[in-house]
Amino acid sequence: MFCTRKNTTQVEKKWWKEAIVYQIYPRSFKDSDGDGVGDLKGIISKLDYIKSLGVTVIWLNPIYSSPNDDNGYDVSDYRNIMKEFGTMADFDALLKGLHDRGIKLVMDLVVNHSSDEHEWFKQSRSSRTNPYRDYYHWWNAERGKPPYRYSLFDINHDAWRYDTVTNAYYLHYFSPKQPDLNWENPKLRQEVYSIMKFWADKGIDGFRLDAFQFVAKDTTFPAFPKGFENTFWLYYAMGPHLHDYLQEMNKEVFSKYDVMSVAEGAGNNFTDAHNLVDTNRKELNMAYAFEGVDIAKSSGYSLLHFKEVFTRWDSAFANNGWLSIFLANHDQARLVSRFGNDNPQFREVSSKMLSTFILTMRGTPYYYNGDELGMTNAGFTNIEDYRDKASLAEYQHVKNTGGDVQKLLNEMQFSCRDNGRTPFQWDSTANAGFTTGTPWIKVNPNYTTLNSIAQETNSNSCLNYFRQLTKLRRDNPVLVYGKYTLLDAANPSVYTYTRELDGVKFLIVLNFSAVTAQAHTAIESSNATLLLCNYINPPAAPSLNNITLKPYEARVYKL
C-alpha cells in the first residue's frame, strides 16, 4: 500500500514505519524475585501498563546468557536466557503476552563481539589450530605488538589483549571480556544467521543490530590511519564488506520473515546512511543516526543547531529511506536532564515538550522507558555508586594517567549512561516498587513523588500526556508519513514545523526555552484546532502567525 506525500513521491506504507517503539532496559524495569535485578517475569507483570502507553513495539535490551560485564552486551549463549532474567519459558510467556496485546517485540542482537565466556571463544583461545580460532581476530605475538587499535571500554584504551595460552593477542573494540567476532569467516556468519532464525522462528518481530557498523574490519590490520585519533569511530564504521554482510543477512534472514531491522549507527555520511536502508539494496529497514542525540552537552546546546540537524536528516530522507527518531536510550543520561530542564519548576513541561517532538516528527519514534514519567538523572557524586563498567574503566584510566578525576565525575553526573539505568519508579514504596531486595543500582531519591502511581490518577501528568501523544500519532497517519517543513528557522527559542499528507496539515510549535517566547509561523489560518498542549487551558492564539508560548510550551494544531 502506498500513500502520497503532497508534492513528493509516493511512500510505501509499512508497519514498522507506523510503529511507536518503547525501549525496555530489563535490568532496571521490574524485579519479580527480590534479587535486585529486573527480570522477564517483572516485565510480564507490567504488560498491561505497557499496553496502556499506546506503544506498538518493544525493543528489549539483550536478555541472553551473559556474565554481565556489560549488562548483557557480552553474550555467552545466544540461544538461552540470562539466569538473572529468568527462563526460556518466561520469554515465551512474555512474547505471547505482548502479541496477545497487539504489541510486537524487537530483540537486540549483539554480534560485533561475544563474551569471552562464550563456548566459541573458549575453543578459539585454546589452540592456534582449533576450528573456532578464526571466529575471532588473533595476532600471533612473534609478529610483535599488533598495530594500535582504540578500545572504548579498556582501562588503557588498548583494543588488543595478550593471551598467554597461545602467545597471541585478540581484538576487543569494547571491554577485554567482549572479543570481536571475525565476520570475514563465512562459518561465523552462518552461525549468526542460524541464531537469528532461532529467534525469528519463535515469532519475534525484529532485530536491533548492536554496534554493527564495526563488524567489518580490514583484517590485515594496517597501522592506525593518521587523522582518526579523536574520531576512531569514523575509521571503525563501514569497513570492507559491511554491505555484503547485510545483503547476505537480508537474504538469509530478513527476507524470510516479517521482521523489522535497524542497526546502531548510520555510517559516516548520508551516502552511507542511504546505502544501509535503500529498499532496492535489500539491507536494513531504517537508519538510527546519532547526530541528533549527540547534540546535548553538559555545557548546553543550541536549538538552532538542533533544528538544523533534524531538518537536514529529514530532507535527506524525505524521498528515500526511513529514519528513527530518538533523543534517549540506555547509553544516554535521561531525556529531560539532557535536552530539557529537570529543575522541579520545569521538569514536567519540558519533558512533555520533548515527548511532543519525538512523537510528531517523521521517522519511527524510539522512546526510552521511564521518560514517559519524566524520570531525571540520578547524578551520583561518588564513584562507588556507578555500575557501568565502561565509565568505571574510564575513571581508572584518568586516575592512572594523572588526569582530572573530579572533572570526569562532574561530567558523569550529567552524561553517564547509569543515569538512564536507575530503577523504574513505579510507586512511593521502598525502592520505588522496583524490587523487594537491594537494587543493583541505587534508585533515584525523587521516586517518592516522581512515580507511575502518582501520575496514573493525575490527568495532567507526563504519563497521561504521553498516552495522548501516542494516540494522536496512531490516529493520524500525517504524523507518520506527512511531509515535514521547518518554519521560523532562525527563531533561537522555538521549534516550529508542519506535517502534511493528502490535504491534512498539522502545525507543531515547541518552546525549547525556560522563558516566554513567540512563534512566527506565517500561517494566517483562522479555523485551526488545538489538538494538544502541555499546559492546562492555554489561551487561544489571536493569530497563528504570532503565538505566545509559556516556558517549554508545546502545541499541536490541526490546520
Ligand code: NOJ
Ligand atoms: C552499544 C550498546 O548500545 C551499548 O550499551 C554497549 O555497551 C555497546 N554497544 C557494546 O555492545
